Amino acid sequence: MSTSTGHELDPRDPVDLDASLTDEEREIRDTVRRFVAERVLPDIGERYEQATFDSSIATELGSMGVLGMHLDGYGCPGMSATSYGVVCAELEYGDSGVRSFASVQGSLAMKAIHAFGSEDQKHQWLPPMAAGEKIGCFGLTEPDAGSNPAQMRTTARRDGDDWVLDGTKMWITNGCLSDVAVVWARTDDGIRGFLVDTATEGFESRPMTHKLSLRASVTSELHLDGCRVPDSARLPEAAGLRAPLACLAEARFGIIWGTTGAARACYEAALDYATTREQFGKPIAGFQLTQRKLVEMAVDLGRAQLLALHLGRRKDERGLAAEEVSIGKLANGRTAIEIARTARGVLGASGISLEYPVIRHMTNLESVITYEGTEEIHTLAIGRALTGENAIT
Missing domain, CATH: 1.20.140.10 (Butyryl-CoA Dehydrogenase, subunit A, domain 3)
Incomplete structure (x- = not known):
């Protein structure tokens, strides 16, 4: 049925969302929509069935500028929150696991470094993470601390100039893919954040299996057993929950x-x-x-x-x-x-x-x-x- 203006309802965009987006927002949406159609949708059903994630898309997402896209500087394009949202919608049209990968990378791991890290930490990690060359995860949830993270049992104690971390995190997206884990731990001065290089002795990530949801996504347990990191790994501006x-x-x-x-x-x-x-x-x-x-x-x-x-x-x-x-x-x-x-x-x-x-x-x-x-x-x-x-x- 036509309106008096001659505009016809689009069955695939019933509220005409397209008209409310800017040219820039439509451009990034169309770019990501093509990527999803060409790289995600053809085999996502098979990947879901086999419980595998195509990690090769990381650098492709990086080349499109969508990893940490709403952050400024350090290789991040500093685009609008709405543009970021439009990208999330397109990625999740493909699969929630793909959107979760990008979301954890940009809005959790990179955001933590960008907001609470030192200049050295930002320069070390953010450019390669924005490019998809380095992957991050966010270690907050624990077996006994989900909705109430204040109950976390993971600890970090000072030992000379270092910190020693012990504890377990679970339901961690990207955990087994990551080069760096943002780990939140209890210290004598309250909860603090640490950047743990996943190659550090005492750090281990294990895949969580038997999932019937988010199967085309990497979900992991993180285990820290006497994991020693220097004080330079501590996020200096992060204090408390x-x-x-x-x-x-x-x-x-x-x-x-x-x-x-x-x-x-x-x-x-x-x-x-x-x-x-x-x-x-x-x-x-x-x-x-x-x-x-x-x-x-x-x-x-x-x-x-x-x-x-x-x-x-x-x-x-x-x-x-x-x-x-x-x-x-x-x-x-x-x-x-x-x-x-x-x-x-x-x-x-x-x-x-x-x-x-x-x-x-x-x-x-x-x-x-x-x-x-x-x-x-x-x-x-x-x-x-x-x-x-x-x-x-």
Whole structure:
């Protein structure tokens, strides 16, 4: 149906998000979209099934300037938060594991070095990490310290001019790929961050297996047993939990956008399937109940995209409060997984086949809505901001 202006609704962009992006944002989006189509989508189903990650894409992502793209200097292009978000959406359209790789590299590991590192640390690590030549991971979560990182048991004690680290981190994306691990540990002066070269004696990374989500992603355990590093490995500006939580806020912003990419992939798969799959003599898109599902997915997707865009613009203008980021992650995570589940139903039996992207995205999103803050934690963080009452503890 045409409007009075002659504009027709685009089924693949129902809220005309494209018109709200700048030329620069559309250019980087199109570049990454081509990369995903050519390098990720052809074999992502097989990689998911075999639980492998194509680490060769690191330097390709680096050459496109998307690793640490929102950071300034040291080989980083200093692009807008919205541009970074648009890239996250395109990468997660391919797979959550690809977006997670870039997000951990840029918004966790590189962000920690950029915000809290010394000049020597920045010059040593950031340029090769931006190029994808060196990989980083972010060691915060522990077996007994997930939603409450203040409970961490990993320790760092002074021994002369060095620090000796002991402890275990788990659910660490990129761990077994990394050249440097940003490790958060408890010291006599509180929680501090350390840059641990993964070749250091006493450091070991082990792959976590038996995953049924984020299978095309490297998830690891980090073990530190008498791991000795010089004081120059300590992040000098990082003191207390505020530092790692600031990095998490950056990564969560990428998730707000990334989930819209996964949701779009599921919605488009359902739309394509419904308009070509025939039952009872016509495409199933011709039935009212199927149309209702498609409409609900399109409306919810558009709403999630507009929320991501709004938060991106606000972040570029004046920054975001942590609770605003929580609103975005909570809302868009929920929306994306509901779209995935609805799309799975539209595809019927085909919905559980890796020939289509839906079941892969659906299971990936089960992790995405939990990591970097569960729904419960984000809900209570928002509730605290609304009421002034802390119900988390």
